[in-house]
Amino acid sequence: MWSLLTVQLLNGLVLGMIYALAAAGLTLIFGMLDIPNFAHGAFYALGAYLAYTVAEKSGSVALAFVLAPIAVGVLGLAVDTFFLRRLARAGHVYQILFTLGAVLVIQETIVLLWGADSLSVDVPSYFAGGVEVGLVLFPYYRLFLVAVGALTIAAVWLALERTRYGAIIRAGIEDPDMVSCLGIDVARLFMVVFGLGVALAGLAGALIVPVRGGQPAMGTQLTGLSFVVVVIGGMGSFAGAVAGGLLVGVTQALMTVFYPPASQVGVFAAMAAVLLVRPQGLFGIR
Numbered sequence: 001m002w003s004l005l006t007v008q009l010l011n012g013l014v015l016g017m018i019y020a021l022a023a024a025g026l027t028l029i030f031g032m033l034d035i036p037n038f039a040h041g042a043f044y045a046l047g048a049y050l051a052y053t054v055a056e057k058s059g060s061v062a063l064a065f066v067l068a069p070i071a072v073g074v075l076g077l078a079v080d081t082f083f084l085r086r087l088a089r090a091g092h093v094y095q096i097l098f099t100l101g102a103v104l105v106i107q108e109t110i111v112l113l114w115g116a117d118s119l120s121v122d123v124p125s126y127f128a129g130g131v132e133v134g135l136v137l138f139p140y141y142r143l144f145l146v147a148v149g150a151l152t153i154a155a156v157w158l159a160l161e162r163t164r165y166g167a168i169i170r171a172g173i174e175d176p177d178m179v180s181c182l183g184i185d186v187a188r189l190f191m192v193v194f195g196l197g198v199a200l201a202g203l204a205g206a207l208i209v210p211v212r213g214g215q216p217a218m219g220t221q222l223t224g225l226s227f228v229v230v231v232i233g234g235m236g237s238f239a240g241a242v243a244g245g246l247l248v249g250v251t252q253a254l255m256t257v258f259y260p261p262a263s264q265v266g267v268f269a270a271m272a273a274v275l276l277v278r279p280q281g282l283f284g285i286r
Contacts, residue, residue: 007136008253014142014211016249017149018204022222023229023241024153025200031236032172032193035084035092039099040201040226041219042106047072047202048214049114055121064121065148065206072202077195084194085187103219110216120213145207152203153242156196160238169193228267232274234284243282 022044029037047068054064079102087094127141160166172179172189180186204222205214212218229248233240248267255266274282 004134004136004257005254006133007138008257009250010133010138010142012250012253013246014145014249015252016246017146018208018245019222019225019229019249020153020242020245021149021204021207022201023226023233023245024156024238025197025204026226027197027230027233027236027238027241028193028200029197030230032169032176033084033190035095035099036227037099037194037197038096038223039102039106040198041221041223042103043072043076043198043219044201044205044222045110045214045216045219046075046106047205048209048218049110049119049205050202051206051209052114052119052121052214061121061124061210065203068206069199069203072205073195073199076198077191079198080191080194085191103223107216107219114216116216118213118215119209121209123210141210145211148207149204152200156200157238225267228271230281232271232281234281237281237283237285240281240283 022040026037026040029035029040050071051061051064051068054067055061058064083098084095087098123139123141127139127144130137130139131143132138160169168179168184169189169192172184172186172193176186179189205219225248229244230241231244232247233242233244247270251266251270252263255263259266278284
């Protein structure tokens with residue numbers, strides 16, 4: 001029983017890291033652009049499918065983990081430049097409607113290009129085996145996933161907190177009008193933030209393919225859970241997104257053991273409990 005519980009905690013950490021990566025990107029977009037990006041899960045799914053294609057064509061899963069999020073990030077730059085920035089003149093409502101429409105466009109594009117069947121990427125041979133946890137073997141690849149997610153989040157955090165460009169981004173989140181008055185191109189700043197945000201979602205999708213596979217609608221559930229994570233962690237809080245993602249992942253994994261039918265309900269119950277104690281979220285500012 002203890003070994004099963006330990007494995008589920010580790011599985012929760014894996015899920016939580018995926019949620020944290022996706023929610024960190026969503027927090028950047030929501031916190032700075034004030035746009036609830038409902039297409040975030042679709043970019044996550046696109047990252048998974050691009051990783052599959054690169055891995056199949058090149059035979060290198062490592063290359064897929066690099067190129068897939070870059071491609072998704074470049075697509076995000078294009079989406080912001082040609083669509084969201086122009087719709088900003090009409091108001092946020094139109095931008096939100098655009099992201100809702102983008103979900104359908106991306107999903108149908110995935111079906112047209114890759115088909116409606118599920119697909120998967122084999123775990124590289126150098127990640128074969130795992131760590132013994134009691135009577136259970138926990139795969140090395142899942143530990144690698146946690147490590148890559150943690151390093152990526154740490155790198156983004158350091159870039160935001162310890163670099164000049166990160167200071168400009170944080171200032172843009174707090175007061176974009178003042179930043180614009182200082183002669184900084186806020187529109188370009190927003191474009192970079194949107195690209196980085198969806199690139200994190202693409203990386204999360206690429207990393208999860210060898211574990212859960214891919215299917216066209218895989219981003220739908222992630223979008224809802226990402227917003228739950230952002231609410232739990234606190235609107236606009238990068239650290240909150242990470243903490244919220246880990247909390248949601250562990251909660252979901254443990255509920256699967258103790259009461260599987262309530263695994264999804266448990267996530268929303270955790271959100272409700274956090275909001276009752278701290279309405280602004282774990283790291284949010286009232």
